[in-house]
Amino acid sequence: xxxxxxxxxxxxxxxxxxxxxxxxxxxxxxxxxxxxxxxxxxxxxxxxxxxxxxxxxxxxxxxxxxxxxxxxxxxxxxxxxxxxxxxxxxxxxxxxxxxxxxxxxxxxxxxxxxxxxxxxxxxxxxxxxxxxxxxxxxxxxxxxxxxxxxxxxxxxxxxxxxxxxxxxxxxxxxxxxxxxxxxxxxxxxxxxxxxxxxxxxxxxxxxxxxxxxxxxxxxxxxxxxxxxxxxxxxxxxxxxxxxx
Amino acid sequence: xxxxxxxxxxxxxxxxxxxxxxxxxxxxxxxxxxxxxxxxxxxxxxxxxxxxxxxxxxxxxxxxxxxxxxxxxxxxxxxxxxxxxxxxxxxxxxxxxxxxxxxxxxxxxxxxxxxxxxxxxxxxxxxxxxxxxxxxxxxxxxxxxxxxxxxxxxxxxxxxxxxxxxxxxxxxxxxxxxxxxxxxxxxxxxxxxxxxxxxxx
Numbered sequence: 001x002x003x004x005x006x007x008x009x010x011x012x013x014x015x016x017x018x019x020x021x022x023x024x025x026x027x028x029x030x031x032x033x034x035x036x037x038x039x040x041x042x043x044x045x046x047x048x049x050x051x052x053x054x055x056x057x058x059x060x061x062x063x064x065x066x067x068x069x070x071x072x073x074x075x076x077x078x079x080x081x082x083x084x085x086x087x088x089x090x091x092x093x094x095x096x097x098x099x100x101x102x103x104x105x106x107x108x109x110x111x112x113x114x115x116x117x118x119x120x121x122x123x124x125x126x127x128x129x130x131x132x133x134x135x136x137x138x139x140x141x142x143x144x145x146x147x148x149x150x151x152x153x154x155x156x157x158x159x160x161x162x163x164x165x166x167x168x169x170x171x172x173x174x175x176x177x178x179x180x181x182x183x184x185x186x187x188x189x190x191x192x193x194x195x196x197x198x199x200x201x202x203x204x205x206x207x208x209x210x211x212x213x214x215x216x217x218x219x220x221x222x223x224x225x226x227x228x229x230x231x232x233x234x235x236x237x238x239x240x241x242x243x244x
Numbered sequence: 245x246x247x248x249x250x251x252x253x254x255x256x257x258x259x260x261x262x263x264x265x266x267x268x269x270x271x272x273x274x275x276x277x278x279x280x281x282x283x284x285x286x287x288x289x290x291x292x293x294x295x296x297x298x299x300x301x302x303x304x305x306x307x308x309x310x311x312x313x314x315x316x317x318x319x320x321x322x323x324x325x326x327x328x329x330x331x332x333x334x335x336x337x338x339x340x341x342x343x344x345x346x347x348x349x350x351x352x353x354x355x356x357x358x359x360x361x362x363x364x365x366x367x368x369x370x371x372x373x374x375x376x377x378x379x380x381x382x383x384x385x386x387x388x389x390x391x392x393x394x395x396x397x398x399x400x401x402x403x404x405x406x407x408x409x410x411x412x413x414x415x416x417x418x419x420x421x422x423x424x425x426x427x428x429x430x431x432x433x434x435x436x437x438x439x440x441x442x443x444x445x
Contacts, residue, residue, distance in 0.1 A: 045376075047419060193387060209411035210404060213379035216388075220372065228369050230377045233384065 007074030008035040009170045009201030010059055015068035017054050028054040030224040041202040043215030045075040050221040052205045060093050060172050061085045062209055090119045094163025094172045098178035100155040102147040109143035109193035110160045133161040190216045257297050259334045266331050266426050268321035282395050306330050372414045379407045
């Protein structure tokens with residue numbers, strides 16, 4: 001849409017993931033193709049066992065497909081060494097889970113700075129990046145607190161800041177509102193939406209339609225395949241094209 | 245539109261206008277603007293509907309003309325004591341659940357199940373795509389809405405929760421039918437089906 005040659009944040013091409021072999025073979029994912037552009041939030045719905053979490057793990061390079069290709073920021077994950085994949089993960093991909101996954105002995109700002117430091121960024125710069133990321137999610141005022149001194153909603157904000165710190169632009173969220181009440185949960189979804197509007201790309205896995213509805217596009221998985229797809233929302237351009 | 249649904253809509257407008265007149269006297273165009281503003285433009289009113297409703301409220305003694313018209317042709321109305329009593333009663337009475345707009349879906353799915361050659365799964369999926377799209381549009385409105393506008397936020401939330409409940413019902417139906425199709429072959433009366441086939445061979 002912007003006309004630049006920026007690669008998609010994420011692309012899955014004919015991705016299949018088979019667990020086990022012989023009689024116990026389970027096809028967790030079967031020939032799934034999809035793209036997520038920068039600025040776009042994709043919602044992934046489906047019952048348990050439909051392949052939602054497998055999709056997220058493959059997208060994040062935590063698991064490898066049996067067939068097909070996963071491309072993150074223009075780089076084919078399958079063509080990378082283990083170390084190369086890990087570096088790509090640290091630089092481009094952030095996760096947000098239901099249970100926040102913050103390190104209890106580190107403060108909020110230290111939690112957010114950690115992936116930068118692991119990536120070889122100097123401590124002072126990593127901290128600056130972390131402060132900027134916390135500012136973007138609106139909680140730089142509590143950055144020196146430890147996770148157990150924060151509310152659930154604040155902890156999830158820290159996790160989102162960590163997921164998008166530095167150059168990270170792909171946010172993979174697995175039921176990010178699961179442990180929160182409806183008001184705090186909505187605030188988290190609103191924040192993920194806002195970060196995507198500001199240029200990040202997101203994949204939001206949830207079994208709740210009301211949460212998936214924050215996405216631009218929702219796909220529905222059943223038995224490892226996409227059975228429903230809302231498509232992208234109509235834009236002024238697409239409406240005008242439709243009219244001509 | 246069926247008559248009962250139409251009735252409930254006209255009642256919403258009647259009591260909506262009465263509630264606005266309960267705040268201060270207003271003329272028709274003000275009432276329309278205020279009604280649309282308080283409900284976040286969910287139910288756009290035409291001015292004819294407003295004046296028809298006002299004349300009925302007048303006839304029923306719930307509202308009356310103030311005689312102080314702002315401009316020629318813009319009659320200002322105020323609520324009467326009887327109107328205030330009626331309004332208090334309205335706020336204290338639960339709304340009868342009206343689910344008529346959804347009934348077509350229930351009928352469609354019920355008949356799809358019993359009509360040979362109709363793929364119920366496809367009916368449910370097509371509906372879910374539409375329902376999810378609607379849910380997404382409502383959520384989009386919520387993002388764009390002023391966060392401090394409680395009235396509009398709550399109206400949107402109601403529509404979101406109702407749409408979500410339809411999506412949940414579609415999921416539930418699909419899961420139930422998937423389970424049924426797995427268990428039916430085993431629990432179906434086998435001998436009756438087998439005997440004629442065996443006889444043919």
